[in-house]
Amino acid sequence: MCGIAGVLTLPGGERPDPSLLARMTDTILHRGPDGRGHHVDPPVLMGMRRLSIIDVAGGDQPIGNEDGSVQVVFNGEIYNYRELRAELERQGHRFRTASDTEVLVHLYEQHGDAFPSYLNGMFAFALHDRTRQRVLLARDQIGIKPLFVARLPGQLVFGSEIKALLASGLVPRELDHDALAEFMSWEYVPAPRTLFRAVRKLEPGCTLAVDLRSGEIVERRFFDLPPADAVEHRSEAEWADRLDVVLGQAVRRQMVADVPLGALLSGGVDSSMVVAKMGRDALTFSIGFDDASYDELPHARRVAEALGVRHEVEVIRPDVRTLFDHLMQFMDDPIADFSIFPTYLVSRLARRHVTVALSGDGGDELFGGYDTYVAQGMARRWQRLPAALRSGVVAPILDRIPPRPQKKGLINKAKRFVEGARLDPALGHARWRLFLESALRSRLFTGAMAERQTQQPEAHIHRYMEEAEGRDPVDRALHVDMKSYLVDNCLVKVDRMSMACSLEVRVPLLDLEVVDLAFRMPSSLKLRDGATKPLLKEVTARHVPRESVYRTKQGFSIPIKHWLNDTFRELTDELLAPERLHADGLFQAGTVEALLAEHRANRANHSHIIWAMLVFQDWQRRWGVSL
Incomplete structure (x- = not known):
């Protein structure tokens, strides 16, 4: 396991000082405290930090082919590398290490850009083919390992973490407002966006081929779920x-x-x-x-x-x-x-x-395994009840009952079910994961923030739902969750x-x-x-x-709804202070104050929204992001 980072200079771009590579890889020391390696071959700068797992003594990177014309930096593990190596050796390839990383360069020589489809593992890598003057980036089929990319005028910057890209000094720190709306709605930013406007995630099962002579960049998908x-x-x-x-x-x-x-x-x-x-x-x-x-x-x-x-x-x-x-x-x-x-x-x-x-x-x-799949089935029966009973009796009663202090329980689950059942049925099971629905979104975001949005935060769910057309409702939900959540x-x-x-x-x-x-x-x-x-x-x-x-599923969580009222109260008051919110111009201070008051009085559980705002406010301050 490792972390990788690099800068590719494209035609017309200014070649950066190679010393920036050390700055970039130093930011991800925690991903690889056992060593580091750099490949400096302008216009290509590639580096890595290594956590030694396989071939501890001999697996240092970058690793090349027999004549050194192909070099790779790699994050992850290839679980079928022994079988691949045996086949490559039968085809005449010579290995000098016992590491899984070396399989990549020889597999590329044998199969070209299609070679990631032969890999069973978790991985993100950058491979430089000096002879053909090109670089191939790739991310594993499921997306277990991350890879971030910033396409800039004259350069392409990549890394296992965004902090490595920022350390290059080349990537602007500007907020993507569509991504913020997604983050507040779902608690994560769906690929390919990130909260940084200039930075994108390479999606799972994809390669990015960069021609260093022409500057052409081609993204291809080499894997998808069974149809x-x-x-x-x-x-x-x-x-x-x-x-x-x-x-x-x-x-x-x-x-x-x-x-x-x-x-x-x-x-x-x-x-x-x-x-x-x-x-x-x-x-x-x-x-x-x-x-x-x-x-x-x-x-x-x-x-x-x-x-x-x-x-x-x-x-x-x-x-x-x-x-x-x-x-x-x-x-x-x-x-x-x-x-x-x-x-x-x-x-x-x-x-x-x-x-x-x-x-x-x-x-x-x-x-x-998720309750959201069960809820979707229950929703069909719920809709068969008379609207007057649903909206006029059951929902108002549950709205008036305060949330219970325990993690789940019948009351908390019933309240969450009714909340989700009110949302757009086109979202299917995902509506029970939507923590900031459109009505509250319009009250929480300022007009200036809303004007900067170019798409609805639910767009990725609709896209994956369309991709899964033809599957039955359960497999459709699983497809959506595999692709995003x-x-x-x-x-x-x-x-x-x-x-x-x-x-x-x-x-x-x-x-x-x-x-x-x-x-x-x-x-x-x-x-x-x-x-x-x-x-x-x-x-x-x-x-x-x-x-x-056969016991009740609990999930892996913490008592955050209580911690927000005591342990994190001071931090909440600091990061969500009205004067700060006014200055930032993203959140309506009055709406935030009302949410905090309801949560602290136990009239409602707004922990998901409050926590998302805390994380975002800290993120913006920590990384100096321009709003």
């Missing part, structure tokens, strides 16, 4: 057996490392399944909170004991105010997901013992928070063979009669106690 007509018909028993085997193969593939390896265990279905497939020698890590409704330690302990694995735990009572300042350093591409806190803390615990950890991320998006929120959280601890986290449930299998099985095996993940649970129950599998 709607790929669904196969087998018996449920056959699907269960096949899934059991494929999951085991994926976990074993991702356990290859020359350094200590463990797993993050929440006690939920996905992480429990991963640990079960690792075997009894697994080393697992869990954290808990002193708030019982947020504490999953008993569930994790039960699974660890049943599997007979070594289990390290820590009950967290962190100084979250200080922790906020630390974590925001890694949020130059921010998300407003509360669970950055527990993700960072469990990563920090794991890093004391191992360099690599497996996690269960991706199971919900592949196998139907997973890659632009969940995987960002895991990447940023684990790499902040110099910990590599791997996600076997997003192995390409698992993804392919999931989109070939009928949706009835992913959601059935309001029950989530029926097939994955059935398979997991073969290895883990049934009471651990």
